[in-house]
Amino acid sequence: MATAARYSPKLFPLRQRTGTAAHHLSKRAVDFGQEDLTALSEKEAVLLLAKLRWGSDEEMPCPHCGTMDSHYWTAKELRWKCKGCGKRFSATSGSVLADHKLPVAKILKMVYSWATSSSGTPSLELRREWKVSYRAVFTLMHKLREGLLRAHNVGFLCGVQELDGMDANGRRYREKRNKPQGGGGAPKPAMPAHLLKPKVDAQTGEILGPPKPPKWDKKSRQPADRRIVLVVRQRSVSKGRGGVGTRIAVAFGETAQTVMTLAKRFISAESTIMSDEDSSYHEFSKHFAKHESVPHSKTFSLPGGISNNLAESFNARIRRLLEGVYLNVSNKYLADYAAEAAWREDVRKLSTGKRLAHLLGTVLWTGLSNWWRGYAHGEHREEELLVEGNTPAKPRGRKKGWKAKPPK
Ligand SMILES: [Zn+2]
Numbered sequence: 001m002a003t004a005a006r007y008s009p010k011l012f013p014l015r016q017r018t019g020t021a022a023h024h025l026s027k028r029a030v031d032f033g034q035e036d037l038t039a040l041s042e043k044e045a046v047l048l049l050a051k052l053r054w055g056s057d058e059e060m061p062c063p064h065c066g067t068m069d070s071h072y073w074t075a076k077e078l079r080w081k082c083k084g085c086g087k088r089f090s091a092t093s094g095s096v097l098a099d100h101k102l103p104v105a106k107i108l109k110m111v112y113s114w115a116t117s118s119s120g121t122p123s124l125e126l127r128r129e130w131k132v133s134y135r136a137v138f139t140l141m142h143k144l145r146e147g148l149l150r151a152h153n154v155g156f157l158c159g160v161q162e163l164d165g166m167d168a169n170g171r172r173y174r175e176k177r178n179k180p181q182g183g184g185g186a187p188k189p190a191m192p193a194h195l196l197k198p199k200v201d202a203q204t205g206e207i208l209g210p211p212k213p214p215k216w217d218k219k220s221r222q223p224a225d226r227r228i229v230l231v232v233r234q235r236s237v238s239k240g241r242g243g244v245g246t247r248i249a250v251a252f253g254e255t256a257q258t259v260m261t262l263a264k265r266f267i268s269a270e271s272t273i274m275s276d277e278d279s280s281y282h283e284f285s286k287h288f289a290k291h292e293s294v295p296h297s298k299t300f301s302l303p304g305g306i307s308n309n310l311a312e313s314f315n316a317r318i319r320r321l322l323e324g325v326y327l328n329v330s331n332k333y334l335a336d337y338a339a340e341a342a343w344r345e346d347v348r349k350l351s352t353g354k355r356l357a358h359l360l361g362t363v364l365w366t367g368l369s370n371w372w373r374g375y376a377h378g379e380h381r382e383e384e385l386l387v388e389g390n391t392p393a394k395p396r397g398r399k400k401g402w403k404a405k406p407p408k
Pocket of ligand 1: 063064065066067082083084085086087223
């Protein structure tokens with residue numbers, strides 16, 4: 001009897017099929033492959049890139065003056081000469097990929113490799129696969145991330161939006177999670193005296209709130225390099241389609257101020273918001289058409305489609321990306337990696353060819369790279385991009401002027 005009960009479907013409810021597996025196994029999911037890129041000559045690769053960028057390899061806007069025309073093509077240089085200003089430009093001029101050293105055909109192959117994986121591809125793996133320097137791959141992939149952060153992670157979402165925040169405790173986060181600062185044995189920090197006074201209403205003398213600020217105990221125990229990846233996911237209007245738009249931001253904490261800043265940046269006022277019970281979302285019903293929260297201590301969803309499970313599923317993907325693929329992501333570039341995860345989530349059901357087209361069609365429209373031009377010459381971005389405002393990043397590696405101790 002006991003064995004029969006053990007395998008009862010009532011005790012182990014199967015998840016509803018969503019068609020994800022069927023999509024990935026279908027023919028339409030793979031309409032393009034590495035093979036198609038191998039067959040391309042350098043000229044064909046340049047023309048393909050032009051098509052992905054401008055939608056045409058014959059007529060395009062000049063990156064220098066904006067003249068739209070069928071410009072003079074120089075087959076020898078694989079560039080165009082503008083009919084308006086007479087300047088020359090290539091398929092990557094004025095884009096994040098400008099001033100590339102590698103052949104376009106090779107760049108396309110590497111970008112394709114990177115774009116088709118579901119949780120990212122490490123730079124070292126691409127380096128081994130394509131026999132290029134680590135720095136070349138690292139900067140190329142970061143230029144793509146920059147493009148995604150500046151061109152994909154923008155714009156308003158309207159409809160049903162799910163919000164959530166996720167811990168990202170810098171490097172080696174598992175070892176640090178929920179441990180007090182300064183190691184396992186460190187005592188809990190004492191509450192500062194000025195915070196112990198309860199808030200009192202000046203007119204009535206009524207005690208307004210608890211003496212402790214919200215989340216004090218939780219906050220006081222967090223490591224200094226803890227960050228929160230905040231996410232907004234738009235739910236599709238068609239049932240079973242899942243999330244259709246994802247926006248991210250990184251913050252020091254999940255506070256009323258940071259979640260509201262995120263919401264105002266990405267969500268239109270007529271939207272419905274779904275979140276968990278966290279106290280930082282309490283003001284949402286005043287600013288948006290509707291706010292529903294799920295008591296996560298009791299259940300994952302409530303009747304009427306109240307849940308934020310799509311936001312949680314993004315968390316699962318980025319967790320896998322940060323811990324299983326990229327490893328040791330520094331806080332400085334956390335927002336970039338989060339933007340990559342958001343993009344991967346959004347294109348998860350696009351075919352391979354469309355995914356490559358979507359990626360290049362997005363990142364090539366952002367203009368020159370702000371953060372990665374001159375990286376090889378020591379010009380690095382020094383800031384973390386945070387909701388609270390950009391903050392100088394903790395330096396990594398050896399300090400400038402470091403010298404090895406002379407042997408005794
Ligand atoms: Zn021109």
